[in-house]
Each structure stands twice: as structure tokens, then as C-alpha cells.
Amino acid sequence: MDRINKNSFTPPFYQLATILEKKILGGELKPGEPLPSENDLGREYELSRTTVRKCLSLLAERGLISAQQGRGTFVSRPSLDRALFVMEEFNVHMAQEGKQTGQRLIHVRFRKELPEFALNLGMTTDDGILYYCRLLLADEEPVAVEHKYMRYKKGRPILENEFQYKAFSEIIAIHTDFLPVRSQATLTAESAADFDARFLQIAAGTPVLKLQQVLYTGDNKPVGIGVFYYRHDRYSLVSDIQPLKGER
Amino acid sequence: MDRINKNSFTPPFYQLATILEKKILGGELKPGEPLPSENDLGREYELSRTTVRKCLSLLAERGLISAQQGRGTFVSRPSLDRALFVMEEFNVHMAQEGKQTGQRLIHVRFRKELPEFALNLGMTTDDGILYYCRLLLADEEPVAVEHKYMRYKKGRPILENEFQYKAFSEIIAIHTDFLPVRSQATLTAESAADFDARFLQIAAGTPVLKLQQVLYTGDNKPVGIGVFYYRHDRYSLVSDIQPLKGER
């Protein structure tokens, strides 16, 4: 049996987590089977229950086990066939890849009407809509086109560089009476429309990744919609699920 | 100041989390600003430091704050412009939408060679490759085509229904000497090839969502590759970021 080394630089809860992870991945503990109870694990490895629990919650986060009050903690089905895609803001995403981002404002307009898809999402016009559209660049090359629609009262000027440095939800919070607290996003593939294709420098009809984002207030009214079209050859999402870094 | 109700059904750490979340979303605590120290929060709300920490770790998980040892805990930039897409196995995903899944095995073949893209991913042929290809259905309608390549020794028969009920990583673990412990997946858009388009009942060239999954052993050798093509009108990913459910 592996023991906990209390003089190690890696803390006990993490050591125990790698021990248990090894048993699960190695098949010693099979899906559906219960782990020893928290008290038993504490006795076995000479750790307090709090520490055991911290370890188990780490494994649960990673989808390896799940706890059921009153019953026990059980090994989950293999989690390698899942994927987790974290989509950051464009600037952040590209910075992570070491690329310089730029942007070009294509349109800013005050509109009285919303496009049909926005109405279908439950958004209302009210005092009017501010629409803007930007081309997003990475290392000088076009990567995405974004279209934004937000509820807006005329006469509250927005500086152009706000589009650049503030998140959409911030802009709405600052320039309207609405406070977005919820965001729902949908990701699919689609054919590039003529308009977007032109700015992306691709042929119309080329596949693009489409991200649609809807921001809601606390009472679940949509107050902002963003639609992104990404060139499929310059933007993709990556998920990496790996075992815990084991150490002494 | 909001107080903690110790007789409530919602536990104190959760109550405190909603209190702090409200202050952050409402702008009372602005991005970059420090929260009160854990000890101070404990004194202020009459909770132990452990409980305060549990609350803070909940907010940190949700991206609202981040802690820095020795410095303090700080409010993060607005997180509404992020998105989190969790991609489950096909069966699980469709079950969540209340759909019945089915599948049709298109090909199973023992191959001596790998396609070029697989070689580029660092996969080696060795004793040979098992290739199979399935059509995935939801409520009788074609949704995706998957192609799988795994290192494989001849003469270890696989039952057809294993493809149906076991995850790819399980099949590899059972039928080869390799144990996948790491999975890397990439998501993009692409044009449907003739082959896939036919089975998906769409025109060749139609945009599809492409997911490519590579399974690695502990020493980071690829042992299995899966490629999925999803009809964009029948498959999309959804992310929903909402505030904590506040209660008494």
C-alpha cells in the first residue's frame, strides 16, 4: 500500500488523490464500485477526515468519482470520452496562443428594429438598439467577425475604444440601465454569409464556427446578443484531460 | 449588511457566497479590488475560517474571484463573456435532450496503414490498426459519423455491441495492452466529405462540426484516435453561466 509522505512538498490531500486516481485508472477500483468510507480512508492513510474530503472533492471535480449522501462514494464511468472546452474572450484566447490581437470596427448604428433571430430569442426593442460589428484580427490576419445587438437609449455616447477594452457585459452594464447576470452561449457550424466571408477573406459558403451569446438580466430578459463567426482554419477549441501530476 | 441565517436550509457557506456574488455583480466590489481577508469575513459574518474558505472556493470555481497567497483575494474581470462547453459521450448528450439514440456500424476493418493525419498526430502502426466507422442516430435520424482508429493486435475479437455500450477508452483498455489515461480533443468546423455527407443525408460540402479526439497512454503515446462529424442543424453545444440560486 502506498503511504502518505508528510514531509513532501506536495500536500497529503493531493498525494492521496493521485493514489486513488491510479487505482481507478488502473482498474483496481472499477466503475460503480464504492470507495472506502471517508472515515476508513482517514484511518488507513492516517489523515483527518477533512483532508480526505478535500482529496475526494478534487477527484469528484475531475469526474472520476461521485458521492451520494448516506450511501457512499462511487467510481464513475470512464471520463476520457468527455471533453471540456473553455472559451475565453477573443483577446484572452489569442494572448494564450501568443498572438497579437487587433480589431477593425465595421459598423456602429442605432437601430429601431431587431433582426428576426433576435426577436425569436425574446429580445425586445424598447428605446432602440445599438448594433455594432467588428472584425477581429490575430497577428494582423482576420479570424472572426462579431455582430452585437444591445438595448440602448440614444444619447449615451460610447467611446470607440470601449469596444476594444471592455467585455460586452461591461458595456451593457455601464451604458444601459440593465445589469447582465446570466449568459447563454451556443456553438455550431454554419456557412459563411457573403458579408462575413468578405471580411474574413474566405469564399462565401465556407464553413465557419458560429458562437451565439445571449446576455440576460436578473429577471431573465435578454439585453444583449452577440454573434461570432470564426474562420475554421484559424480558430478551434481544445480540451485536454490528463491525470494529476504525480510527485513524491 | 446581510446576515447569515443559521437556521436556514441553505448552508452558511452558500448564503455568504450569494451575498458576495451580489456585491460583485452589482459593482459594490469592482474587478481588481481585494475582498476582506478570510479572517475578517469570518469575524464579520460570525463564521469559522473554514466555512469562509469553502464559500470563497465556490466563487473562485465560478471565476468571480481569485486568491493569491500572501497578498489577498481579488475580484476577477467579468466572467460573462466566457463560455464553458461540456461535451459528453453521444449517448449521454442525446439522453439529456430526451432523445433515443441508435447506431449503425458502417465499417470494421483491420488495417496495416494509418491515414496521414493520424501519422501526423504521432500515432504508430505497430501490430496493426483496427478501424471502424459508425453512424450515430438520435430519434432515428442521422446526427453524426464517427471514425475510430486504434492500435490493435489481430486475433482479439471485439463484439459488435461493445462499440455500442463501451466508451472508446474502455475498448482500448480491454482489447489492447495500452491504458489510455489522457485525452485531447479539438473542435472545429469543416466541410462534409462525400462519404460522411452521404450517411448524414446532407449535400457534400455542407458545414459540419468536427471533433477530433486523441487518447494517450501514460507515456504520451497516442493509442486511439476518434473523429466525429456532426450535422450542424442537429448538434450544438450550449453553455449557461448563471448566478447562484439565492434562497432564504
Place this chain on the structure above:
DNA sequence: GAGTGGTCTAGACCACTTG
């Protein structure tokens, strides 16, 4: 050296499940 977050302990009470 004072203050911060990171970890750990030992013990307690609760809600839930099972025999």
C-alpha cells in the same frame, strides 16, 4: 514582523440511506 492565503487536525452535529 505582521498579515495573507494554503493546509491540516480533532471533534461535533446533521440529513440521508439501509438493514
Place this chain on the structure above:
DNA sequence: AAGTGGTCTAGACCACTCC
């Protein structure tokens, strides 16, 4: 009634940051 996980407390030591 016994055992399980869920929550909380009070106190301790450590590593880190900043003055």
C-alpha cells in the same frame, strides 16, 4: 440503530508578500 456523506468549529502551523 448504524453507517454514510455534508457541514461547521476552533485552533494550529506553514509559505508567501509586503513593509
